[in-house]
Amino acid sequence: MAFYRPARWQNAAVSVSLAMLIALPELLTALDQSYYTGFATRVLIFALAASSLNLVLGFGGMVSLGHAAFFGIGAYVAAICYDAGIHEGLLVLPLAALVAGLFALLVGAISLRTRGVYFIMITLAFAQMTYYLFISSSAWGGDDGMPIYERMQFAGFSLLADEALYYLALGVLALCMLLFARQAQARFGRTVQAIRENETRMEALGYPVFRYRLVCFALGGAVAGLAGALLANLTGMASPNLLQWTQSGTLLVMVIIGGVGYLWGGLVGAVVLLLLEEFLLAWFEHWHIALGLLLIGIVLFAPRGVAALFGKHHG
Amino acid sequence: MADALLEVRALSRRFAAVDALQGVNFSVTAGEVHALIGPNGAGKTTFIHHVSGALRPDSGSIHFAGREATRLSMHERVRAGMARSYQITNVFTGQSALDNVALAVQGRPDAGSSFRFWRPVAAERRLFDEAVAFLEQVGLGDKAGQLAGHLSHGEQRALELAMALATKPQLLLLDEPMAGTGPEESARMVELIEHLARHVTILLVEHDMDAVFRLADRISVLVNGRLICTGLPDEVRQDAEVRRAYLGDHL
Amino acid sequence: MTQLVLEQALNGLQFGLMLFLLAAGLTLVFGIMDCINLAHGSLYMVGAYFVAAAAQAADSFWIGLGAGIAGAALLGLLLELSLFRQLYRRDHLSQVLATFALILIANESVRVIWGPAPLMLNPPESLAGPVEIAGFFYPAYRLVIIGVGLVVAALLYLLVAKSRVGMWVRAGAANREMTEALGINVRGLFTAVFVFGAALCALAGGLLGPLLAVQVGMGESVLILAFVVIIIGGIGSIRGALVGALIVGTVDTLGRALLPTLLRATLPADAAATLGPALASILIYLLMAAILFFKPQGLFPARA
Numbered sequence: 032m033a034f035y036r037p038a039r040w041q042n043a044a045v046s047v048s049l050a051m052l053i054a055l056p057e058l059l060t061a062l063d064q065s066y067y068t069g070f071a072t073r074v075l076i077f078a079l080a081a082s083s084l085n086l087v088l089g090f091g092g093m094v095s096l097g098h099a100a101f102f103g104i105g106a107y108v109a110a111i112c113y114d115a116g117i118h119e120g121l122l123v124l125p126l127a128a129l130v131a132g133l134f135a136l137l138v139g140a141i142s143l144r145t146r147g148v149y150f151i152m153i154t155l156a157f158a159q160m161t162y163y164l165f166i167s168s169s170a171w172g173g174d175d176g177m178p179i180y181e182r183m184q185f186a187g188f189s190l191l192a193d194e195a196l197y198y199l200a201l202g203v204l205a206l207c208m209l210l211f212a213r214q215a216q217a218r219f220g221r222t223v224q225a226i227r228e229n230e231t232r233m234e235a236l237g238y239p240v241f242r243y244r245l246v247c248f249a250l251g252g253a254v255a256g257l258a259g260a261l262l263a264n265l266t267g268m269a270s271p272n273l274l275q276w277t278q279s280g281t282l283l284v285m286v287i288i289g290g291v292g293y294l295w296g297g298l299v300g301a302v303v304l305l306l307l308e309e310f311l312l313a314w315f316e317h318w319h320i321a322l323g324l325l326l327i328g329i330v331l332f333a334p335r336g337v338a339a340l341f342g343k344h345h346g
Numbered sequence: 347m348a349d350a351l352l353e354v355r356a357l358s359r360r361f362a363a364v365d366a367l368q369g370v371n372f373s374v375t376a377g378e379v380h381a382l383i384g385p386n387g388a389g390k391t392t393f394i395h396h397v398s399g400a401l402r403p404d405s406g407s408i409h410f411a412g413r414e415a416t417r418l419s420m421h422e423r424v425r426a427g428m429a430r431s432y433q434i435t436n437v438f439t440g441q442s443a444l445d446n447v448a449l450a451v452q453g454r455p456d457a458g459s460s461f462r463f464w465r466p467v468a469a470e471r472r473l474f475d476e477a478v479a480f481l482e483q484v485g486l487g488d489k490a491g492q493l494a495g496h497l498s499h500g501e502q503r504a505l506e507l508a509m510a511l512a513t514k515p516q517l518l519l520l521d522e523p524m525a526g527t528g529p530e531e532s533a534r535m536v537e538l539i540e541h542l543a544r545h546v547t548i549l550l551v552e553h554d555m556d557a558v559f560r561l562a563d564r565i566s567v568l569v570n571g572r573l574i575c576t577g578l579p580d581e582v583r584q585d586a587e588v589r590r591a592y593l594g595d596h597l
Numbered sequence: 598m599t600q601l602v603l604e605q606a607l608n609g610l611q612f613g614l615m616l617f618l619l620a621a622g623l624t625l626v627f628g629i630m631d632c633i634n635l636a637h638g639s640l641y642m643v644g645a646y647f648v649a650a651a652a653q654a655a656d657s658f659w660i661g662l663g664a665g666i667a668g669a670a671l672l673g674l675l676l677e678l679s680l681f682r683q684l685y686r687r688d689h690l691s692q693v694l695a696t697f698a699l700i701l702i703a704n705e706s707v708r709v710i711w712g713p714a715p716l717m718l719n720p721p722e723s724l725a726g727p728v729e730i731a732g733f734f735y736p737a738y739r740l741v742i743i744g745v746g747l748v749v750a751a752l753l754y755l756l757v758a759k760s761r762v763g764m765w766v767r768a769g770a771a772n773r774e775m776t777e778a779l780g781i782n783v784r785g786l787f788t789a790v791f792v793f794g795a796a797l798c799a800l801a802g803g804l805l806g807p808l809l810a811v812q813v814g815m816g817e818s819v820l821i822l823a824f825v826v827i828i829i830g831g832i833g834s835i836r837g838a839l840v841g842a843l844i845v846g847t848v849d850t851l852g853r854a855l856l857p858t859l860l861r862a863t864l865p866a867d868a869a870a871t872l873g874p875a876l877a878s879i880l881i882y883l884l885m886a887a888i889l890f891f892k893p894q895g896l897f898p899a900r901a
Contacts, residue, residue: 034440088690094690096693145889147689148689149894152828153885153886156828156882160883163875168874170871213465213466214463214464216467218462219461222449222452235421235429235432236424236449236513238460239419240421280697280700284694284697322698322701325698326698326701327695327699330684330694
């Protein structure tokens with residue numbers, strides 16, 4: 032795999048998509064389908080979470096199966112903030128990112144000492160540990176999770192209307208994607224991609240490989256925490272299900288469907304998977320069977336994912 | 347020795363039941379080209395791995411540029427001024443030759459931190475200007491824009507050298523730079539190393555004896571994990587033990 | 598107190614032995630084929646369903662167990678031939694995705710066939726009661742599980758450590774290319790190991806069926822535990838799997854049973870009440886992290 036380079040028509044595609052996304056709530060209201068605003072917000076939030084995993088997996092080359100831990104922790108931070116009377120998003124969101132990022136730093140510091148299958152399994156085990164920690168502690172609601180009875184505000188604006196939360200999620204996603212796009216071509220992104228390609232060579236060029244990996248891992252965790260805090264405000268609760276390893280698997284599936292290591296991979300994958308779920312579920316209750324077969328098909332026949340069409344991987 | 351740039355003392359390492367290195371004492375003087383030779387399986391590559399920091403010794407010590415380096419990791423040694431090329435060509439084939447060298451320049455401490463998330467590398471003229479200079483130094487000035495993977499084998503080896511040079515080393519560890527090159531390419535490589543030797547101290551591991559005797563100021567011979575002799579090329583050529591070790595081999 | 602400790606120690610042993618049955622197949626598939634199989638837990642679940650369904654149909658636990666194991670082995674064979682064979686040479690990411698997909702398919706298929714409610718599996722009537730050992734009562738069925746577990750563990754150990762096939766298996770785990778170069782039928786060996794692993798899954802699922810509910814999702818939690826076991830033991834090592842399984846089984850069981858009590862004795866009541874269950878549930882993960890910190894390759898690395 033070579034380093035990421037954006038396709039030439041990317042800017043045009045992004046501008047058009049962004050304009051459509053900005054107009055979407057209006058459109059849904061006009062069509063009397065404003066129920067879907069909440070769904071669209073969910074898609075944006077999962078796009079953010081999947082993109083954060085793509086940073087770790089696609090750019091950093093670290094196959095983490097514990098990303099849901101950071102996602103879930105972000106959600107719990109939001110709920111704990113609500114509980115503690117902190118209702119300002121300008122405080123809650125950075126706090127969620129910070130806590131999730133610090134936890135990722137800790138997990139990464141231990142996991143990144145291992146390689147290959149061991150790394151996959153130890154990240155998985157840490158996520159599972161987090162899950163059990165939350166469901167067995169009564170202070171954080173145990174199995175039931177923690178409710179958020181009223182959404183946070185953002186810079187004093189109310190987010191009670193679904194449209195308001197939608198635009199906040201869109202804004203956060205756009206900013207993070209901008210950061211991801213910039214870093215991919217900046218020193219940091221080139222460094223971690225080169226490490227993904229050939230760790231020993233980078234070590235022999237004087238790069239402290241471990242440190243770059245760790246920062247990449249923690250940055251991915253922090254953004255996942257951001258996504259978790261947004262999701263908790265959307266659904267009105269921090270649920271332990273968010274921490275489950277199957278959630279990590281789902282995020283992984285999104286990234287792979289979209290295209291590992293392509294800037295838009297996580298986003299495309301989240302959109303595709305959630306749309307499939309929403310519409311397939313309506314006429315086929317057991318759509319997971321279809322999804323599973325589809326995924327196996329992707330592995331066997333289209334291993335590069337959908338976003339491979341959207342950004343080139345040449346030298 | 348006062349001006350030893352690299353000083354290895356009593357270095358030993360066992361792998362399972364094999365003594366790969368046994369009490370090796372070895373030094374490289376600043377400014378020289380020091381060749382390390384020995385039959386296949388003598389432990390040359392193992393030795394280079396220990397010097398560069400890829401492996402840790404069971405006992406013994408390594409001093410580099412006046413400082414204890416035995417426990418330093420590979421990247422710390424590179425930052426202290428020790429660069430290595432690999433036996434197997436080890437460049438980023440999906441990147442241009444220029445990008446490869448720019449990556450090496452970027453890794454140097456004086457090039458600033460690489461924890462930069464915003465400014466595109468492409469806008470950092472200084473990195474690429476320097477990279478071009480290093481490419482020119484190894485004779486690849488006109489290949490800068492080509493994909494490293496599309497370069498010939500000899501050119502890739504030269505690119506590898508340019509990357510090592512871009513870390514501005516005091517000591518260059520060259521692990522079989524002629525491996526797999528044709529006669530014409532290896533003649534060019536010898537010239538190149540001769541040229542580089544004016545600026546940087548070189549520890550050369552090589553099988554090509556013509557190249558070794560042409561380039562080396564001093565030669566050390568490693569046999570079965572033991573250093574059996576160090577001396578001027580002529581002394582080594584005459585050494586009885588060396589002849590015995592190489593009987594049926596190149597010399 | 599002593600009786601509680603003894604009883605829990607036996608429970609831990611029993612749990613550990615069952616974990617070993619799961620971890621043995623997993624660690625070999627990992628070690629030899631270098632293939633990460635998230636669907637191993639699904640084989641356990643499907644195996645348990647097979648046993649439960651067959652036991653109901655035949656009205657006999659033992660016939661059900663035999664039929665269930667045969668069914669799971671057959672399923673394993675089909676999976677190996679159709680899918681896993683394609684996966685061995687692929688990167689870990691592809692393996693994760695494909696086997697995650699298998700979990701989705703397995704869970705949903707079980708829901709379609711047997712419905713969302715858990716299936717009941719009764720232990721053989723002759724074993725339903727308790728027996729007295731050393732002055733306290735212990736369920737006879739659990740003792741049988743321990744016995745079966747010990748026998749299978751011993752057979753497995755002999756098979757891998759002493760037999761010719763076992764030698765190939767160990768050679769394959771240590772150095773796959775070399776084994777292939779020696780002309781051993783690696784394809785057939787892979788298939789055999791995979792099928793064998795599937796059968797062990799069904800055995801564990803069937804034996805545990807009467808103690809736990811046979812339900813959708815039972816495979817996932819046990820899968821993670823099996824992972825922890827083989828990480829602790831060292832991937833590819835049967836001995837590591839056995840030691841790891843016994844450690845995880847006893848630490849987890851004893852931790853859950855005794856830790857809250859111990860904490861109550863040393864900490865203020867409310868702190869103990871919040872901390873106890875949480876600490877008990879993450880104990881094995883802390884243990885794993887600690888072991889990996891000092892031995893990143895596990896206790897018994899199969900590859901030097």
